[in-house]
Amino acid sequence: MTNPDPSALDAAISARRSIRGLEGPPLPPEQVEALVALALTAPAPHHTEPWRFVEVSPARRATLADAMGAARAADLEHDGLPEARRAWALARSRRRIVDAPTLLLGCLVADGLNEYADDRRARAEWGLAQHSFGAALQNLLLGASARGLGAYWISAPLYAPDEVRAALDLDATWHPQAFVCLGHPNAEYVPFDRPDRDVARFFVRR
Template sequence: QPWRFVVLTDPRMKTELAHAMEAEFARDLEKDGQSSDVIQKRINRSRERMANAPVVILLCVDMTDMDAYPDSPRKKAEYIIATQSAANAGMQMLLAAHAEGLGGVWVCSPIFAQATVQKALKLPKSWEPQAMFLLGYPLETPAARERKSVDEITKFVTAGKTGAS
């Protein structure tokens, strides 16, 4: 179980975390060529979403209990396995929340500010922030996002034949 969860319900802590991440977010957006107006709007939106979510859950990967290998390819594979496992735990949590009538948003920003998030929340060094989930009861049902068709993302392979469908 290489996943770790940090649950934030205190409004002050959620706001402090958002503020801690803002400078890094702004630098990244600036590198992407975003205007100062766009940067400020995105930072404000991010801060408001975190502060207004009743619960913020940070998902971390911890390699402490994973296998240690002497060679680079297997070290990399083990890290990928841990990350996939943590992502699966996060998705299961979101599905469970949805089944209970909660709304949830998966936010990837912690992976871009790992050291900042670790410091702000005083996390162990082995806990690597990956994502966070903003949870609460939805005020409205959002429209479904457009997704690629099954045919676009699936390849069926049968004996002697390969194809996209």
């Protein structure tokens, strides 16, 4: 099967940016579902379907942000970050969670993954699922970008999975990985120039 216009896909991939200045109403439910459907076409190990998504309603956000903020505050204090920087970082994270027009949480489940007694292979197996999650999120981000939406990835749930699960009443088998914030780019948004990367620096032949 040949793609009649690979340049259109190349352009869509190149045009995607993480856009953090979001505004506007929540995405319509059909649009959220269309983006999640794109995520669900990602490659996955052993024909598994390890991805799960949660659309987090505004009503749940404060509790969620509080729980995650408490966990992060303890981490930052442990790191010895000065009080003012801690407060700034915590307030910014909270704003991003609470103010996102649409907030999606992506999770992984282990269904269908091989089980190994040894740590090396068990970790590698979970790594396979995480690779698939990255592919799923990229699909979603590209779909958002192609629709003129703004979107970006927040990795904080990976650092506070128990708090996220508890705040959203999720099953213990759902492993929180990341948020995707979605909305419309605000009026100040200007796409940054991605540096021209010299392929030779990232690529070898053997």
